[in-house]
Amino acid sequence: MVRDIPPSVEEEQPVVSLWSIALSDNELGERRWLDLMPWLDRYGSGRAAALSELAPGDRWWEKQSPAETAASADVPAVCAALAHIYVTEHPDTPLSAGLADRIDVPVGALDLGTAAATIVDRLPDVATTAALLDRSPSDLFAVRGAGPATVHEIVCAAMVLAILRDPGILLRPEGAPTGSNVPALDLLVSDLAELARWRTLRGQGARPLLRVELEDGAPEEIQEVAARITALTARDLPLAQPHDPIAELGGYVAALSAPERENLRQRVLDDVPADPSAPSTFPFGTAVGDLLAALRVHVRPVASLDRILALSPALSRQVPGLDVPLGRVLNRLDDRFEVADGWVAVPNLPEAERQTRALLAEFESENGVVELAAVGALWNLPAGELTAWLRHCGLPVIDGRILTRQDSLADRAAQVLEILGDPMPAAALVARMDTTHDTATVIGELADDERFAVSESGLWSLARWETDIPGAVRARIARIVDGAGGSADAAALAAALTERFPITEAAARIFADSGDFEVVGSRVRRRVRTHVAVRSPQRTRRLYRLGDVSRLRITATRDHLRGADFPVPSAVAGIVGCPPGGDLVLDSRLGTQVMRWSGATPQLGTIRRFLEDLGVEEDNEVFLEFHPDGHFDVVPLRTVADNAEPLRKALALVGHSTPEIVPEEGMAAALAAAIGLEDETRPRRVLSAYRARREIDLVALLEDAWVRIRN
Missing domain, CATH: 2.40.330.10 (DNA-binding pseudobarrel domain)
Incomplete structure (x- = not known):
């Protein structure tokens, strides 16, 4: 959607506004757009359709002047769209190369908002537009703090400047008032006001807006400066009182015509399905948008409906003119807010489930087992709510452990052994797997899987228990602590560890007070964490x-x-x-x-x-x-032909830009290197590593290439 970029109403305006001039055909140039902006000719005839949509008239940019276009189109909006095209299609082309005239007026005449003016101010030796136009969009993006909105605004202003009949009209007469000489300070004040408004919405009006870090030994005067800065809170700024979302939405409904109001009512009542191709959301800055923004902090990405209603009773209030609760209106009209099956999700339940599985991946073992207590300690969901949500996602929880995958009988067997932590006879293992397959079928699969080991007495175990003693000890500590409700006696735990593993009591106590666990008094508990551990x-x-x-x-x-x-x-x-x-x-x-x-x-x-x-x-x-x-x-993902070799398809999926030119003898090594297996060329090892990462799509391709199908 084309967006006008008007000047900020909070800024002091120059005597003559660039944007007001652009709305007046009396001040617009009478030469053709193409003559003023030669880059339009280089835009390409094949993409003329994109230009045709901006204004009425067949190839208007070749036949019309800006003054003529103004009679039937919003010229600032056209310039905004052209700026977007220029930034996207010509990022490395200086603006002076795309415009016919080298216009030289003070950059202050561009009438930019505080953020864009700050970016221009940070450019070295740019006092006039002549110097600014020598920069390309890429040059602007490279400036500290630049972003799409600021770069588009600057380029749009350059486009408007190029279509003026007499750019000299922007020069301020002697003695005329000027804006701030330090745009960054204006931007800081504006940003602090927005941050203060957000803190107020979140009920954090007393929280400091800024934080200052000082080195040791800073003079007392500077320490006092820092103290004054950190004392600034939202309550110190003159903020408007927040509006009532019910009143705002009710006023909007009342202003609609009768047919429009009835159509909206039918949408809210589910009688008219929403158009999936037309996403909508209430913008931040409106009362309804502010409410949603504040709620989304509590829905990361899901929360029970009952808890959200308790946090925001306004959701249960009726909206005048629609006669349904606000929560239902938001559910139907805002596609970043979904209420279904007793849950509130942002943006919807499928995405909330995807994010849930992504979070669990940070905790899961190689066998797809996640400790529920570890997740619950970090995720801001009540324990019962978390368990209910996992059940909604189809993720089983057994003995306090979440099972994130069950791709085969061998996977399920590995999970059962990891959860229980002790070697088991085959029959007992199969019984705990809760499968309809008989013992012989299960054991037949385990016999060919390198993850398992079997003793002479017929007890099945995980092979890694013998090669990764620290990992096995840590898993046993987790089972004991979680099984005891979150806190276990340190002496009893140490005794249990020495009985199960070939370690001393001193080593057991060290294990109990390291990593994910700590000893407090005489009890062992999970160490308090605020974030996941960095995964390999x-x-x-x-x-x-x-x-x-x-x-x-x-x-x-x-x-x-x-x-x-x-x-x-x-x-x-x-x-x-x-x-x-x-x-x-x-x-x-x-x-x-x-x-x-x-x-x-x-x-x-x-x-x-x-x-x-x-x-x-x-x-x-x-x-x-x-x-x-x-x-x-x-x-972009490099696409390959449907009939390409499986390994070349796999190379594309791991990020190779030219998978078709990788030598056949080097493909296994390339796939291995992509996941950190340097100097590995054995297909069996590479396939095993991708299976351990649960790269399902890649595993299918590698099996197609390397595993002989047995009838």
Whole structure:
């Protein structure tokens, strides 16, 4: 959708506004658009349809002047759309190369908002538009703090400047008032006001807005400065009282015509299905949008409906004119808010389930077992609510352990052995697996699986118990502590460990007071965590390494296309150096990219601009690309022919851009290197590693290539 970029109403306006001039055909140029913007000719005839949609008239940019276009179209909106095209299609072309005239007026005449003006102010030696126009969109994106909105606004202003009949009209007469000489300070004040409003919505009006870190030994005067800054809270700023969402929505309904009101009512009552191709949401800044934004903090990504209704009683109030509760209206009209089956989800239940499984992947063992207590300690869900949600997702919980996968009989057997922790006779193992297969069938599968070992007395166990004693000890501690309700006697636990494993009592006590556990008094409990532990890249699904570049394969969702932030595996944060509790700014060809780790898992900022640039649609797969120098990008998945060899399809899925030219004898090594198996070329080992990561789509391709089908 084309968006006007008007000046900020909070800024002091110049005597003559660039944007008001653009709305007046008396001040617009009489030369053709093509003469004023030669880049339109290079845009390509094959893409003329995109230009045709911007204004009436056959090839208007070749036949009309801006003054003529103004009679039938919104010229600022046209310029905004042209700016988007220029940024997307010509990122490395200086603006001066795309425009016919080298216009030279003070950059203040562009009438930019505070954020965009700050970016221009950070450019070296740019006092006039002549110097600014020598920059390309990529140059603007490279400026600290730049983003799509600011770059588009600057380029749009340049487009408007180019179509003026006399740009000199923007020059302020001598003695005319000017705006701030330090745009960054204006931006800081504006941003603090927005942050204060958010804190107020969240009921955190007394929380400091800023934090100052000082080195040891800072002078007393500076310490006092820091104290004054950190004393600033939302209560110190003059904020408007929040509006009532019920009254706001009721007023909107009352202003509709009778047919429009009835159509809206039918949509809310489910009589008219919503159009899936027309997503909508109440924007932040409206009373309803503010309410939703505050609620979404509690729905990360799901919460029980009863708990949310208790937190926000307004959801149960009737909306005038629709005569249904606000919660139902939001459920039907906002596609980032779904109520179903007693749950509230953001944006919907399927996405909430996907994010749940992604969180569980941070905890799961190689056998797909997750300790429920470990997840519950980090996820802000009451214990009973968490268990109910897992059940809704079809994830079984056995003895306090979540089973995230059950792909085969061998997988289920490995899970049972891991949960119980002791060798078992075959019949007892099969009985605990709760399967309809007989003992002989199950044991036949286990005999060919390297994960299992069997003793001379016929007891089955996990082979790793003998090779990974620390891991086995840790798992036993978890079972004892969780089985005791979260706290176990330290002496009794140490005795149980020495009885089961070949370790001393001193070693047992060290194990009980390290890693995920701690000794407090005479009790052992789980160590308090605020975030997941950083997982190894080698054990993280869909994360691959090609040379020194890491690529994470994701499926584009509606939320990605909408511009929402989203969780990424902890291994990615470890690769780029974003610590728990911190944030990191990466550079990219489309501006800065932020990663934050303020909660249980790291979150990556919006990638919408990259998806739009690549023409990615919902359910398409792409790679998030992380370079060692802090550069970020989104790149498309390389598609190969349907009849291509399975291994070449597999290479494309792990991020190879040219899988067709990898030598046949090097394909196994390339697939191994992608998941950290350096110098490995044996197909059996490579396949086993991908199975351990549960890379189902890749495993199918590797089995197709390497496993002989037995009749």
